[in-house]
Amino acid sequence: MLLQVKQASIQFGGLKVIEGLDLELSQGELVGLIGPNGAGKTTAFNLISGIYRPTSGDIRLEGESLLGLKAYEIARRGVVRTFQNIRLFSTLSVVKNIQVSMHSFCSYGLSSALFATGQFRKAEQESRQEAMRLLEFFSLEHLAEDEAGSLPYGVQRKIEIMRALAGRPKLLLLDEPAAGLNHSETVVLMELIQKIRREFNVAVLLIEHDMKLVMGICERIVVLDHGTVIAQGRPTEIQGNKKVIEAYLGVEEDAI
């Protein structure tokens, strides 16, 4: 089991945003996390990636607890995320954005950088090549030197995914990767996510409102409402699940 979230809860003041969340992901799995607005999906991501600490419960990666670890330590262990509202390093070039994620693999020390030693130059060259390979995988190598913040929205979303992949994750958390994309862009993105999973051998947990995307590519879907899992299973099972329909559309009047 790659990721295990056991009875995780978090509360802000008196507000319980997540209550007894159970979630499991195995190696290389592609799971969708859905639920109506305010169900606690992004909060769940913030718990897993270490931005928030759960008030109770446990989160484990490959059997080891992530509790008490800082966000950067969790990232270095292989859980890397993207953000719902894009958070790129907007005045840096695209390639530098990607290289930032590789900082934790940086093989040279400060003094090596100061004197531009051979080790420094070799490592810099390798890191740049690795970033360029990622860009080529996304067919965006022509944008390498562009300022990240100046690019179109859809491209910025892709750069966020690239930047996350550069951190060599075991688990990739995608927070609404298709938000703001049009239909054809979403189709391309669906294919891309599947390709990423194959090529990079990562498990993907994605939050998405675009049901077509979620149903189309996810092997398993977890439905969240009011901070707890109300259903999970294969896309076809979820589509017919009464609780899910109720959560999204409400209960019919004559049923009460």
Place this chain on the structure above:
Amino acid sequence: MISWRGWAIVVTVALTFSGAGHLFLNAYLQQILFYIGINIILAVSLNLVNGFCGQFSLGHAGFMAIGAYVSALVSLNFTLLQGPLAFLNFPLFALLGGLGGAIAGWAVGLPSLRLRGDYLAIVTLGFGEIIRVVLLNLEVVGGARGLYGIPGDTGFVACLHIYLWAGATVLCIWQLLQSSYGRAFLSVREDEVAAECMGINTTRTKVTAFVISSFFAGVAGSLFAHTTNSLNPASFQFVKSVDVVIMVVLGGSGSVTGSVVGAILVTVLPEALRPLQAWTGVDVRMVIYSLLLILMMILRPAGLFGGRELSQLKWWRRNAPTS
């Protein structure tokens, strides 16, 4: 980019400056040349924290004071090297001053860099004032009288020493910015949460920048002590920190070139306006100086260079030899 070439340029520039200064300038102008060099070190090092790391520090004068007093005390009480190696004394004092600054930077930075924005500015401001008040009340360092009779080089050697350090500061920080550490600094400035989620230890990154910055502030302090030959706490008031911030902002925070130009301007401008005082009979220097700053902030709010470097300017690209 290539380091030995950078060092060669630094040595050449320092030699030319000092040589020309020694041959053509009178003592007054030489003094200004010294201060330009020292201010370049201060501005470029502060830019690392304020411009590249996005943290607002207002305590640079404090670190400078520590470097100055450490270096002055050591030089007054010990003779480090004698004979043919004696010329290395002042570089050694500068290193010690820098070390003092760096240690202070670490001690101040570690707890306070967890704070953001205004809070950090207040903490560093407070620190600078504490240092000054402590110096003012310590009998060992002469209290309000300060220290005097501090040994120092003069003329060519002093100038060379200052400009070698100024060059080293520019080169070190430039080189650092080209590295993975430099990208980490920038990522913290751009978006701290995102940086943290990409595996950057943001606190450590900020402390590193802060320590490096205060090291060079300490070096600048040492150079200052051995040029003026006397020190007193009044030289390191809050206004001194603000001056350095002005150099950084005027030149463009996030641009090494900008800081160098800013340091030159802020040092030269008040002096260049001096004849005006003789002519009008009133001291209008500060009025014009502040008017210029206000105009500058209205016309070019991002500073002269606005985050760009010399090598990124169109003019330079057109005229630079392709290498």
